[in-house]
Amino acid sequence: MAKKYLIETFGCQMNFHDSERMAGLLDQAGYEPTTEEIDADVIVINTCSVREHAEEKLYTRLGEIRVLEQQTGHKPVVAIAGCVAQQEGEALLEKSNGHVIDVIMGTQRLKMLPALVEKAARSPFAEVDINPWDDVTFPLGITRRGDPVKAYVTIIEGCNDHCAFCVVPYTRGHERMRAKADILADVREAADSGRTEVQLLGQIVNHYQAPDDPSSDFADLLAAVNEVPGIERIRFASPHPRHTGRRLIEAVRDLPKVCKHLHLPVQSGSSRVLKAMRRRYTRDSYLELVAEIRETIPAATLSTDMIVGFPGETAEDFDQTMSLTEAAQYHSMFSFKYSPRPNTLALKRLPDDVSEDVKTRRIVALQTLQREIQTRLNEQAVGTTVDVLIDSASRRRDAEMSGRTSGNTVVNCQLPGDTDASEWMGRIVPVWVHRAGPHSLWGEAVVSHVRRAAGDVN
Numbered sequence: 001m002a003k004k005y006l007i008e009t010f011g012c013q014m015n016f017h018d019s020e021r022m023a024g025l026l027d028q029a030g031y032e033p034t035t036e037e038i039d040a041d042v043i044v045i046n047t048c049s050v051r052e053h054a055e056e057k058l059y060t061r062l063g064e065i066r067v068l069e070q071q072t073g074h075k076p077v078v079a080i081a082g083c084v085a086q087q088e089g090e091a092l093l094e095k096s097n098g099h100v101i102d103v104i105m106g107t108q109r110l111k112m113l114p115a116l117v118e119k120a121a122r123s124p125f126a127e128v129d130i131n132p133w134d135d136v137t138f139p140l141g142i143t144r145r146g147d148p149v150k151a152y153v154t155i156i157e158g159c160n161d162h163c164a165f166c167v168v169p170y171t172r173g174h175e176r177m178r179a180k181a182d183i184l185a186d187v188r189e190a191a192d193s194g195r196t197e198v199q200l201l202g203q204i205v206n207h208y209q210a211p212d213d214p215s216s217d218f219a220d221l222l223a224a225v226n227e228v229p230g231i232e233r234i235r236f237a238s239p240h241p242r243h244t245g246r247r248l249i250e251a252v253r254d255l256p257k258v259c260k261h262l263h264l265p266v267q268s269g270s271s272r273v274l275k276a277m278r279r280r281y282t283r284d285s286y287l288e289l290v291a292e293i294r295e296t297i298p299a300a301t302l303s304t305d306m307i308v309g310f311p312g313e314t315a316e317d318f319d320q321t322m323s324l325t326e327a328a329q330y331h332s333m334f335s336f337k338y339s340p341r342p343n344t345l346a347l348k349r350l351p352d353d354v355s356e357d358v359k360t361r362r363i364v365a366l367q368t369l370q371r372e373i374q375t376r377l378n379e380q381a382v383g384t385t386v387d388v389l390i391d392s393a394s395r396r397r398d399a400e401m402s403g404r405t406s407g408n409t410v411v412n413c414q415l416p417g418d419t420d421a422s423e424w425m426g427r428i429v430p431v432w433v434h435r436a437g438p439h440s441l442w443g444e445a446v447v448s449h450v451r452r453a454a455g456d457v458n
């Protein structure tokens with residue numbers, strides 16, 4: 001009987017995609033996936049350390065695995081992957097009393113997973129491999145894609161920017177670009193397997209320069225992906241504001257498959273704080289960029305990341321974050337209270353001097369404002385018809401599906417009662433919107449206009 005594996009993922013899309021890659025590698029090695037911990041011969045925990053409490057979450061999880069082991073006598077091989085593994089390495093063994101962990105594998109050692117698991121299964125000692133000097137190639141066709149509609153495709157690994165608050169350069173290493181030919185082969189393979197949306201991933205996607213075609217930048221890559229038959233929508237995460245120039249804005253405007261949405265992480269509305277963060281743009285230059293995007297692509301939506309309570313952030317700095325939020329009119333925002341992360345410049349050089357109370361008050365104020373803004377923006381869609389790429393079915397109601405607009409707004413829509421919901425996955429469906437909330441829209445599919453992702457019209 002084939003051995004079984006279970007992968008648990010914390011963190012961002014990049015971690016989600018790394019888990020898809022590890023699943024594919026274990027499939028190739030003869031394992032089968034399971035969702036039941038008790039059946040798993042291998043449990044992989046793919047960790048994230050971008051936000052606080054990631055390690056605590058890991059230790060809690062290891063404790064649960066240990067309890068199950070004591071209760072049932074079942075001992076799976078436990079592998080820790082991702083950013084916490086890269087950051088902590090062997091120290092994780094000590095911190096977890098060495099009881100449960102069998103493999104510690106760095107972010108750039110994914111390809112070693114089956115070999116490390118096999119070795120650990122035969123050894124009383126843990127296997128630790130956090131060598132950061134791997135390349136970015138990954139065998140084509142190995143990934144087990146977990147999403148039936150969206151394909152994640154990595155174009156860049158790592159980052160050289162060293163923003164003061166960020167662990168990524170320490171956990172994912174220096175910036176490496178993937179060959180354009182490999183990326184396009186991956187996209188074609190995703191389209192051949194029925195995916196209609198591709199999401200290009202990298203820490204700074206718009207820093208891309210093709211190593212196999214030096215004249216080709218990120219806008220050229222978007223143009224090439226736009227030509228791949230079967231792909232209906234292209235998204236990317238995340239561009240850096242300081243690399244978002246005219247060529248990219250025009251590419252988003254002109255390439256029909258590229259979604260009219262830009263996630264532009266700003267992090268703070270105060271130039272003083274941005275300087276301390278080492279973001280290398282100012283409040284004014286960011287707002288000029290927003291204005292240029294609004295003028296060039298009036299339908300474009302924007303989203304962002306924001307940190308409150310960064311070291312030294314005054315009440316005036318925070319007021320500037322609030323006023324920038326009002327000015328930029330984001331459709332959505334990920335906002336966080338600052339917490340020092342291991343190895344970062346902020347941890348080494350800047351005292352965490354904004355009190356927890358003040359951070360909490362500021363984040364509540366920011367999130368309240370953002371909620372009002374996105375409610376207002378979503379209400380503007382009521383009474384209009386929007387194109388929605390259907391990507392999931394409602395677990396609660398038959399014939400209710402959900403998907404996203406080109407601008408990345410979630411839309412829940414009612415389908416005709418006699419339709420098989422699964423038939424609609426991956427299709428772009430016009431939806432008449434009759435209700436809006438702060439996080440999503442509700443509407444009804446305009447059935448006579450439904451078109452298949454492949455292009456035929458019903």
Ligand code: SF4
Nearest residue numbers: 159161162163166168
């Ligand atoms: S650009 Fe800054 S925030 Fe983004 S991954 Fe690089 S160091 Fe981190």
